[in-house]
Amino acid sequence: FFWTSMFARSLCRSTFRVSQASALRYERAAPLIPQYQQQRNATSLKELKNRMNTIKTIQKITSSMNKLATSRLKAARERNEDLAQPFLEINMAFLKGNGMEEIVVGDEVPKTKPKELVIVVSTDRGMCGATNSGIIRNVKSLLLANRGESEYYLAIAGSKAASGLKRDFIKYYHTNVQELGKKKLSFVDVEPLITVLSEVTDYDRLRIVANQWESVVASRIVHRLLPNPKNMIDEMKESYYGYEYDNTEEAELFQNLQEHLTACIIYGCIIENQAVELAARMNSMDNATNNAGDMHNNLSLLYNRTRQAGITTELSEIIAGAASVQEQD
Amino acid sequence: MWALRAVASQLTRAQSTGVAATYLRNVRTLGGGMNPFLRRNYSDEAKDASASEASKEAFLKKWAEVAPSTLDPPSFASEFAAKSEKPADGAPVPSKLTFNFYLPHEKPYSAAEVDMVLVPAVTGDFGVMPGHVPTAAQLRPGVLTVQEDEGTSKKFFVSSGFAFVHADSTADVCAVEAFPVEDLDAATVEAGLADYTAKLASATSGGDDYEAAAAQIGVEVYSAMNAAITDSK
Numbered sequence: 001f002f003w004t005s006m007f008a009r010s011l012c013r014s015t016f017r018v019s020q021a022s023a024l025r026y027e028r029a030a031p032l033i034p035q036y037q038q039q040r041n042a043t044s045l046k047e048l049k050n051r052m053n054t055i056k057t058i059q060k061i062t063s064s065m066n067k068l069a070t071s072r073l074k075a076a077r078e079r080n081e082d083l084a085q086p087f088l089e090i091n092m093a094f095l096k097g098n099g100m101e102e103i104v105v106g107d108e109v110p111k112t113k114p115k116e117l118v119i120v121v122s123t124d125r126g127m128c129g130a131t132n133s134g135i136i137r138n139v140k141s142l143l144l145a146n147r148g149e150s151e152y153y154l155a156i157a158g159s160k161a162a163s164g165l166k167r168d169f170i171k172y173y174h175t176n177v178q179e180l181g182k183k184k185l186s187f188v189d190v191e192p193l194i195t196v197l198s199e200v201t202d203y204d205r206l207r208i209v210a211n212q213w214e215s216v217v218a219s220r221i222v223h224r225l226l227p228n229p230k231n232m233i234d235e236m237k238e239s240y241y242g243y244e245y246d247n248t249e250e251a252e253l254f255q256n257l258q259e260h261l262t263a264c265i266i267y268g269c270i271i272e273n274q275a276v277e278l279a280a281r282m283n284s285m286d287n288a289t290n291n292a293g294d295m296h297n298n299l300s301l302l303y304n305r306t307r308q309a310g311i312t313t314e315l316s317e318i319i320a321g322a323a324s325v326q327e328q329d
Numbered sequence: 330m331w332a333l334r335a336v337a338s339q340l341t342r343a344q345s346t347g348v349a350a351t352y353l354r355n356v357r358t359l360g361g362g363m364n365p366f367l368r369r370n371y372s373d374e375a376k377d378a379s380a381s382e383a384s385k386e387a388f389l390k391k392w393a394e395v396a397p398s399t400l401d402p403p404s405f406a407s408e409f410a411a412k413s414e415k416p417a418d419g420a421p422v423p424s425k426l427t428f429n430f431y432l433p434h435e436k437p438y439s440a441a442e443v444d445m446v447l448v449p450a451v452t453g454d455f456g457v458m459p460g461h462v463p464t465a466a467q468l469r470p471g472v473l474t475v476q477e478d479e480g481t482s483k484k485f486f487v488s489s490g491f492a493f494v495h496a497d498s499t500a501d502v503c504a505v506e507a508f509p510v511e512d513l514d515a516a517t518v519e520a521g522l523a524d525y526t527a528k529l530a531s532a533t534s535g536g537d538d539y540e541a542a543a544a545q546i547g548v549e550v551y552s553a554m555n556a557a558i559t560d561s562k
Contacts, residue, residue: 082436083433083434083435083436086429086431086436086439087431087433087503090429090431090493090501090503091503092406093493093495093501094465094493134400137396137397137400138400138403141392141395141396141397141400142392142403144395145388145391145392145394145395145396146391186433186434187433187434187505209403212404212409220401220403220404221401221403221404222403222404222405222406222409223403223404223405223406224405224406225405225406243463243464243465243493244462244463244464244465245464245465245466253467256467256491257465257467257491260467260490260491260503264433264503267433
């Protein structure tokens with residue numbers, strides 16, 4: 001009897017070789033004794049069913065996030081194109097490509113290290129693809145590239161970049177502003193970031209790191225640089241901008257001008273970032289939904305095969321048992 | 330708000346001219362106590378556009394040493410910001426001014442062709458016509474007049490902002506808040522003016538700088554609104 005049952009099991013095993021990988025995984029959990037095999041099949045079926053239900057739930061969640069992002073994207077894109085882009089343009093126009101690029105650390109050893117105020121624009125919520133992770137990696141590379149040569153202050157908008165950067169660069173961290181644009185973003189909301197400009201006055205230049213909208217599937221990261229208003233005075237201003245400033249007190253004018261430019265640029269960047277975030281979330285949730293669907297299909301096939309193999313095993317055992325009883329007769 | 334701070338800073342400086350004067354003196358003689366090498370780099374590089382390209386290359390080189398290989402290098406504003414084009418010296422002045430008037434929440438004028446714009450700057454009103462010298466001016470609370478054609482002109486009350494006139498007869502006005510003067514309500518304006526005058530009196534006697542500055546701003550804005558209403562009558 002024992003020999004026949006072992007032979008029967010080897011026959012069954014050859015029939016469900018497809019599900020061998022997962023079956024073997026479950027087999028290790030219980031010894032290879034006949035009465036355990038039925039229990040094992042039942043357990044593995046239940047686990048498979050659980051997993052399938054979980055994946056179905058996840059698919060529903062990602063699908064609804066996808067639809068939500070898609071519905072909000074249109075309005076965000078319009079806001080970006082109508083308001084943010086022109087706003088950014090005319091405020092950047094003042095600095096129209098006039099040499100505001102990186103300053104080479106010259107041959108002279110500076111008496112003090114150059115200091116930079118970095119304003120980072122990120123989001124509060126996740127699940128938006130590479131929007132925040134790209135910014136975090138970009139800023140990390142920036143801080144590491146000049147490590148030891150420059151000092152930085154980090155003013156961060158959004159909680160994702162804050163959690164990403166706080167751990168490694170806590171000594172540079174200055175402010176974090178969250179929940180920007182949860183309701184419709186208004187110009188007043190950028191005020192906490194601008195107060196940083198009055199708290200930190202000894203920086204040499206200001207850098208704004210933000211995502212720029214390229215298309216629904218693509219975005220890139222842009223650094224916008226502004227000098228410290230104290231550097232804008234005197235001979236700087238003429239060679240730099242070629243504009244006249246009437247008879248105002250220059251120190252104040254440049255301070256106000258710089259605050260105005262920074263506020264407008266940050267405002268435009270945040271609106272643009274909202275559009276980029278929604279597009280990225282739409283794409284990534286779409287992919288996640290498709291992946292979940294594929295996983296569910298694969299598991300469903302596996303489930304059916306396992307179930308059928310279990311039935312085949314039972315059948316063959318019954319038949320073998322019946323045959324042996326018949327032989328005895 | 331930065332506008333608050335701007336006026337506040339003006340007020341506080343007005344109160345402490347001694348400190349301000351010494352600061353400016355220091356700025357002019359010692360280069361502001363800033364890093365001298367950095368100052369030199371700025372002005373040198375500004376004159377030579379290729380130097381800024383070189384500095385960008387240097388930055389990207391240092392970046393490439395530490396950045397992960399899958400990370401794209403950042404773009405810079407000069408790559409997509411339109412270069413300013415100075416018109417040739419002998420070029421004729423355009424007949425109309427290209428006017429952009431942007432607010433954070435709407436765009437009253439976008440690339441509109443107008444005859445003249447009267448801008449309420451902190452140093453006084455000035456009119457912008459085609460061919461105006463490039464200027465950057467801070468706006469005070471006041472009335473911005475846009476003369477579109479010979480007959481039509483529109484007036485807007487702006488709270489504050491900046492006006493830029495570029496070399497190619499383009500004027501950009503970027504204001505924080507603005508609306509047509511017709512929308513001003515005389516009764517509310519008078520009530521507000523009285524309210525803030527009282528606040529100013531109490532704050533200056535009380536000695537709180539911030540409150541005094543805020544009340545001062547309130548008085549300025551409401552007085553300007555009052556003037557705008559009386560002018561338009």
